[in-house]
Structures are given as C-alpha cells and as structure tokens.
Amino acid sequence: MFCSRCGRKIEDGAAVCSGCGAPASGVPQSGPARPLEGPEAAPAGGEPASGKRRGWILPTVIGIAAAACVLAAVLLSGAFSDAKGTLARALVKSVNAWQAAADSLELPELPGLEREAGLDMTVRLRRLSDRFGRQAQLLEGMSLSFSGDLDLPERKMEVGLGVSYGSAELLRAGMAGNDGVLSLSCPALLGEQAFGVNTETLGQTLYRLDPAAMEAVQNAGFNIFDLLEAAAAPAEVDAGAVRALYDAISVEKAGKAEVDAGGKSVRGERYRVTIPQEAMLDCLDAVKAAYAARKWNGELLKVMGSFGATEEELEVMREQLEGRKSLEALTETLEETGDVTLEALVSDGYISCVRWEGEEESLTARFGGGERYADDLSLDVQAGEIHFRLASSGNHSAAAGAFTDTTALLAEVGGSAFSLESQLTYDPRLPSDNFSWTVSGEGVSLTARGQLTCGDRELFLDLEDAGISFPGEEYVGLGISWRLRPCAGLSPAAPVMLEDMTEADLETLYAGTVANTRSWLWGLMGQAPELFRLFL
Numbered sequence: 178m179f180c181s182r183c184g185r186k187i188e189d190g191a192a193v194c195s196g197c198g199a200p201a202s203g204v205p206q207s208g209p210a211r212p213l214e215g216p217e218a219a220p221a222g223g224e225p226a227s228g229k230r231r232g233w234i235l236p237t238v239i240g241i242a243a244a245a246c247v248l249a250a251v252l253l254s255g256a257f258s259d260a261k262g263t264l265a266r267a268l269v270k271s272v273n274a275w276q277a278a279a280d281s282l283e284l285p286e287l288p289g290l291e292r293e294a295g296l297d298m299t300v301r302l303r304r305l306s307d308r309f310g311r312q313a314q315l316l317e318g319m320s321l322s323f324s325g326d327l328d329l330p331e332r333k334m335e336v337g338l339g340v341s342y343g344s345a346e347l348l349r350a351g352m353a354g355n356d357g358v359l360s361l362s363c364p365a366l367l368g369e370q371a372f373g374v375n376t377e378t379l380g381q382t383l384y385r386l387d388p389a390a391m392e393a394v395q396n397a398g399f400n401i402f403d404l405l406e407a408a409a410a411p412a413e414v415d416a417g418a419v420r421a422l423y424d425a426i427s428v429e430k431a432g433k434a435e436v437d438a439g440g441k442s443v444r445g446e447r448y449r450v451t452i453p454q455e456a457m458l459d460c461l462d463a464v465k466a467a468y469a470a471r472k473w474n475g476e477l478l479k480v481m482g483s484f485g486a487t488e489e490e491l492e493v494m495r496e497q498l499e500g501r502k503s504l505e506a507l508t509e510t511l512e513e514t515g516d517v518t519l520e521a522l523v524s525d526g527y528i529s530c531v532r533w534e535g536e537e538e539s540l541t542a543r544f545g546g547g548e549r550y551a552d553d554l555s556l557d558v559q560a561g562e563i564h565f566r567l568a569s570s571g572n573h574s575a576a577a578g579a580f581t582d583t584t585a586l587l588a589e590v591g592g593s594a595f596s597l598e599s600q601l602t603y604d605p606r607l608p609s610d611n612f613s614w615t616v617s618g619e620g621v622s623l624t625a626r627g628q629l630t631c632g633d634r635e636l637f638l639d640l641e642d643a644g645i646s647f648p649g650e651e652y653v654g655l656g657i658s659w660r661l662r663p664c665a666g667l668s669p670a671a672p673v674m675l676e677d678m679t680e681a682d683l684e685t686l687y688a689g690t691v692a693n694t695r696s697w698l699w700g701l702m703g704q705a706p707e708l709f710r711l712f713l
Contacts, residue, residue, distance in 0.1 A: 263430075264521060267526055271528045274527065274550040281574050292329040294662070295660075295663060298660070299656075300320065304654030316708075331667070332402040336351060347705065349365065351371075353670070357400050358672070375674065376398060377400055380396050385676070396483050398483055403476055404476055419463070422457065425452070429448065433447065434520075443529050443546065444524060451516055451519075452517045454517075465504050468499045540557070541557040552573050555569065556568075563590050565587070568585050569584040575603075578606050581602050582600070582602075586599075601615075602614075605629075621645070624642075627640035
C-alpha cells in the first residue's frame, strides 16, 4: 500500500510511513468530487507572448512540462510543504497509483531486453473471404515464422525465418552473428553448410573478388555488435541542466476550480505552474548536446564513410542523427512562445488534471479518476480547426481479477471526423481464452482472442483467432503467436568464410545453389501442389 500523505510505498504491516511518519492508511480511493468551497476558478491559461502567431506549439509545451513534472516527482517526494512541494507529492502519489495498477497485473519482469532476449513469432493465414477468389484462397494454411536471440554481452546473435504450408516446411533460413562474423544458412538452397564473412574486413574481401567494381568500398567494414551497443546507449542529458529547469519553475496555489476534461467535470485545488522561456531554452541546449554526443552517431557515420559516403552526404546524415532540424524548429517555437503557464488540479491528493491554453490552441489532460485513480484518463487537444480526443476507462487495476479497458479516439478536422474504439479484456483467472481485443471504427473492425500466459521471465500471447472485417463480413482470418523470453544459449556453428574461398570454390557454390534451387522447386510441387495452381 502507499502513504496517503507523501505517496511513498509502505510495507505490509507497518504502522507508520517511513518517509513522513504519517499513520499507515493505504492509498485513498478516488470518489465523487466534494462540493466546491469559495468562488469558481477562472479558465486556465497563460499570457501569450507578443510577436507573430505561434502555430503548433503543443509538442514543445507539453514535452518540457512533462519532463519538469517527472523530475519534480523524483526530487521532491514529500520534502517540502510549500505549493511546489505539495504538487510534487501529488505527482509521486499519482505515479505510485499507476505503478500499483501495473503491478496488480503480475506481468513478468524482463529487464535488459535491449541487451539479452529472445523472441518467437508465427503468423498463419487461416481464412480468406470468397471475395478474393478461389485461387487466392489456396493460400489458406500458409504461415511465416520468425525467431531471434541476442546476447549483446557475449556478442552473439541468431535469427531464423521459416515458411510453411499446412504441416509442410517450404523454406528455412538463418543468420548468425559471432562478433565480427556474420553467416547465412539455408539448407534447401545452400546445403547444410553455412557461409560467412568477416564484416570488419568486408571491403577487402569484396575488392579481392572484383577489384574494378569494388575499388570504392575496399576500406568498408563494420561490426554489427558495435552498432547494437551504440544503439542501446541512450542520449544522456546533463542532469544539472534538467535540475536548473526544475529550479526555475514556479508554482502557486490559485484556489478551487472545476474544469471539463474529456467530457467529464473535474474539481480540485488549482495550482498555476510557470516555466520560464529562458530555462526551457537552456535545457533544450543540453538536449542538443546530448544528441550530438551519442555514440550511435559516430559509429554509424564511421560505417557510412567506410562505404564511400561523401563529406556532404555525411553532414546531411549527421544533421538527421543529431535531430538538428527538429531541435532548431523547437528552439524557434520556444522563442515565439515565451514563458509557459500550465494549470494543474489536485483532487484527493492526486494530480487529476493539467491544462494549457494558448491563443488558438489548448490541451487538457486528465490523469486519473473513477472508482480507482488509474481507471479513468483522457487527453483533449484543440488547435484551430483540429480537435483530438483520447479517452480511456475500465478496470485498469484488475481489482476484480480481470483487466478491462475501453479507449475511444475522436479526431475532427474542419467538417470531417474520424472515430475509433478499442476494447480489451485480460482475465488471468481463466484457463483458456483469457485475452480478447477488438478495435472498430469507420466500418472496419479488427478482433483477436486467445491466451496470454505469463511466466517468471516469459510472456506468451497465442491469438488463435484474429480477424479483419468490413461491415458484416470477415475478409481475413489469422492465427498469431508471440513469445518474449530470455535469450537461449548461443553457439553459432563455424561457417565457411567467404574470404577463404577461391574463385573455383565460388563457382562450385554458385552451381550447387542453382541445382539446389531447381530441386527445391520440384520438391514444392510434391509438398504443396495447391500453391502451383496460383501460377497456372
């Protein structure tokens, strides 16, 4: 359970909170809003900056504000008693409520997936509508499978692809990585032997095989694990710059208020949050520096340079990798925006609503409500003639044993409107068919049902029946299985290296591949003769 005063987690059986000393009373549930005391609040909003029209600035405003709010939750967690500290404690309590809702689902913890993990996936075509014709329906029973394992610390990986028709395996291929060596295998076409190349000396190997055609890339080389390591390392924004942004934010209590959030009335204590323009620009400079310093940038540019990219081409790539254009556009927007003022409502100790309003744009986000805080949330965006609303409700805490969620999306542009609704149910108490999901809108619906199984370090979703339908008729029926698991022990077989092969070896390999391909095609006619009717 969690402290109702500061939001810290309290161990079961504890009499008081270890953070603030308050009696342990758990997390209070969100109930009906209490009657307001005092005058109603004025509409939320900040004073717009002078100058030309600001245009679409919501991503800037909300991105910076969200970063500041998260930092406040981490740094303050109940350390102050002023308005800023009160708002920070409400943030902590809100975050804890969402975390408790997620924990209640008892999903497995799979840390470090970007460095060591395994994935298996299969998609099978079960049904096709008569509208596709008899020939197309011959594809029913076709399936595609994928498996992958990555062990980044050991610098090993394996990827497998397969095509089947009914119970017959039509084709199987695989790729393996072992530090600087990448190898390919395909028994039906290449025989049982895998063939590999040292990617760090790839250019030299290609140049030896064809000096005239490969002169420009003779220095080409890379190590896929260096690239993966660089990609796994996030951009690190200077913590001091983020702290300076937080310190610059001012919060003042502004009385009780009631606002409309996602079509629902929300009441609470209103706080006005002001984020200075200069502080946002300084923090953005730190973000630019972090993106410019990413290890991924240098590794990828080095590889592209080794393959003969010109300085002009490399500079264009560098700008894209560092996000220069988008970050400069963000800077220009902030320079036009001026200081940003948000208004936050606190209800029952939780952040219930955050609102921002500009000249022609506004954003209202509801972060919790309903019987339990995490059960209800919404996002409402207005920008000129564009209106966007996302609302989610359900039993997000799985309090009765089943997780349910209904999410509705509405988008209006001028006189046109688009709507979409998603309904998802997951009941871990059921021995079978414990998962269902339906997405529908504008005459199209996608449905899926099956079993979601959670192990200690594994997640398996078997959608035995997934379909795409138009009004009153199913067009495509699929079977989909997806498994996320720990990485299997990898011991890639030693391949025949391309750089060790003579010209005669390559000619023999080519001739053997042609002969194997012919044999494979003839074999397919025996294994799956129905498929060949597609070409007759």
